[in-house]
Amino acid sequence: MNNMGLLEAFRMAFGALHGHKTRSALTLLGMVIGVFAIIVSVTAVEVIDVYFKEKLQFLGSSTVSITRTQPIQIGGGSRTGRNRPNITFDQVERLENAMQLPVTISPMEDFVMGKMAYQDRETEPNVFVMGTDEDMLGNFSYEIDSGRFFTRDDVQYARQVCVLGSDISKVLFPNENPIRKIFKAAGKRCEVIGILKEKGSFLGFSQDNRVYTPITTGFVWYGGANRNIASVSVRVHNAVMINAAIDEMTGRLRVIRGVDPGEENNFEITTNDSMKAIFEAFTGTLTAGGAGIGLISLLAAGIGIMNIMLVSVTERTREIGIRKSVGARRKDIMRQFLFEAFFLCQIGGFIGILLGAAVGNGVAYYFEISAAFPTGWAITAVILVTFIALVFGGYPAFKAARLNPIDSLRFE
Numbered sequence: 001m002n003n004m005g006l007l008e009a010f011r012m013a014f015g016a017l018h019g020h021k022t023r024s025a026l027t028l029l030g031m032v033i034g035v036f037a038i039i040v041s042v043t044a045v046e047v048i049d050v051y052f053k054e055k056l057q058f059l060g061s062s063t064v065s066i067t068r069t070q071p072i073q074i075g076g077g078s079r080t081g082r083n084r085p086n087i088t089f090d091q092v093e094r095l096e097n098a099m100q101l102p103v104t105i106s107p108m109e110d111f112v113m114g115k116m117a118y119q120d121r122e123t124e125p126n127v128f129v130m131g132t133d134e135d136m137l138g139n140f141s142y143e144i145d146s147g148r149f150f151t152r153d154d155v156q157y158a159r160q161v162c163v164l165g166s167d168i169s170k171v172l173f174p175n176e177n178p179i180r181k182i183f184k185a186a187g188k189r190c191e192v193i194g195i196l197k198e199k200g201s202f203l204g205f206s207q208d209n210r211v212y213t214p215i216t217t218g219f220v221w222y223g224g225a226n227r228n229i230a231s232v233s234v235r236v237h238n239a240v241m242i243n244a245a246i247d248e249m250t251g252r253l254r255v256i257r258g259v260d261p262g263e264e265n266n267f268e269i270t271t272n273d274s275m276k277a278i279f280e281a282f283t284g285t286l287t288a289g290g291a292g293i294g295l296i297s298l299l300a301a302g303i304g305i306m307n308i309m310l311v312s313v314t315e316r317t318r319e320i321g322i323r324k325s326v327g328a329r330r331k332d333i334m335r336q337f338l339f340e341a342f343f344l345c346q347i348g349g350f351i352g353i354l355l356g357a358a359v360g361n362g363v364a365y366y367f368e369i370s371a372a373f374p375t376g377w378a379i380t381a382v383i384l385v386t387f388i389a390l391v392f393g394g395y396p397a398f399k400a401a402r403l404n405p406i407d408s409l410r411f412e
Contacts, residue, residue, distance in 0.1 A: 027308045028348045031388075034298035035352025035381050036359075039374065041290020043360025046372040049283045062239035063139065064246060065270045066232040066253070084266040086228035089215060091256050098252045101245045102237040106139040107229045108132050111218040114186030116211060118172040127168060128210045129185050131218030139233035147179045147194030150214050158216040162190040165208040166198040185211050188221050242271075291377070298384060301348070302392040305341055309396035334398060341393025342386070349385035353378050 065071060068084050089107060096105045108130060115125040134150045136142065145166065154161055162185055169178050178192045190213065199207040219225045236245040246269055253259075253267055357373055364371045 027305055027344050028351070030301035030304040031298070031345055031348025031385060032352040032355065034294060034301040035349045035385065036294075036356045037297045038291050038294030038381055039353050039356025039377060040360045041294065041356075042287050042374045042377045043357050043372060044362075045283045045286045045290065046374050047361060047364045047369065048286075049280070050370050050372050052283075062236045062242055064234050064236070064242070064249075066234060066249070067230070067268050067270065068228055068266075070268050071231070071270055085257065086226060087232065087257075087267060088226050089219070089229060090226075091253075092229060092232055094256050095249065095252055098256070099245075099248060101241055101248055103245055103249075104135050104139060104235045104237070106133055106135040106233045106235075107215055108136065108140065108231045108233065109215060109218065109227070109229050111213075111222045112186050116168055116172060116183060116185055118181065118183035121172050121174075123168060123171050123209075126209070127186075129188075129218065129222075130210050130212045131215035132212055133215055135235075136212065139235045142199065143197040145195045145197040146177075147192070149194050150212075155214040155216055158214060158220050160188070160190050160217055161193045161213065163194040163196060163212045164192055165196050165206075165210045165212075167206055167208040168211055169195045185213065246271075295384075298388060302388040305344060305388065306392040306396060309337060309341055309393055310399070330402070337396055338389070338393055341389040341396075345385040345389040345393075346382070349381055353381055 066087065068087050069082065089109075092105060092107045099105075109132070111129045111131050113126060113128050116123045116127050132140075132150075133155045134152050137144065137149055144163075147163070149163055150161065153159070162183075164172075164178065172178065172183060173181065173192075178195060181192050182189055183192065184190070190211075196208070196212075213221075234245070234249060236242045250265065250269060254265065257266055259266055357378075361371045361373075
């Protein structure tokens, strides 16, 4: 008997919603928008978070970076950081010679952005000429596809040799072997000695649209031997010793850069974990903001549901009176109106989750990265819409259940 009552309440709730399609659709729309706002924001943030974590894998567990300021700054950074002295190539060499623990140190500097040319073929003027040393492959997670990379002699004697990113090789040498060919790198003659394997893009910027030359060659071509080195990668040979290596290089760098005792460091040493922590704090803030906007939208949708249900109670007063006169109890009337609110919320929530996940993963499609689905937030959204159905549908249902059947039958 109880099961029959539930089935009848379900049937009547569906019938009432189907009989007022426009009103039901408008109520659904408010719920869809609220849930969509939550899911689309947290999905997009989760996709970005996954993207950063995947791209940060090049900083292995035994690799750290040394930079003048924080490599990733939220809010523009401090004036103190901007006024720090440059990390020069001479300082990098002194650090490498001073380290006692076994490490491999490799600098990376972007010298100029320009056009690469070979015979009648040329690239767009947006290719970076990067300077580095013989240890770049292992420290920055690159691989050689053909030819060779720099040797210590290439760096020591500032030889005019270059290694091309895969995109540059395809543009300048589409149908021939580029090795030993002479081309112009931003106006400088350079011999191709190797091609790098494709590495992909980061934040929409290709990592294969670059030309690498010995850092000493870059100083000869473009000057600025005391210029700031953009990034210095330090690979610790034994991952267990990474904390000891960080302590040693911190002490060595303080001496090399003339930091007085008691003063804070005028450089940054960044590990994979510390960079992840920065991104997690950033994406956490974005998630909270997006979820907050969505919750406000859900609250507005809940108020809309209450308003619609109150109108529905008024319009169906005579129907309620007839049902009560033939034996319907208060809990039967209340159950029917609660089911109507429940169906509206759940259907709207389900549509909002699907649309939010689809649009949020548009970020993944744009950057050609892994898609993500915020399972935890989807479950939270279902719980929230159920709560809204009970809270905002409860009062109209209670009001309908308390109607006097005699007065209801007289209602016009």
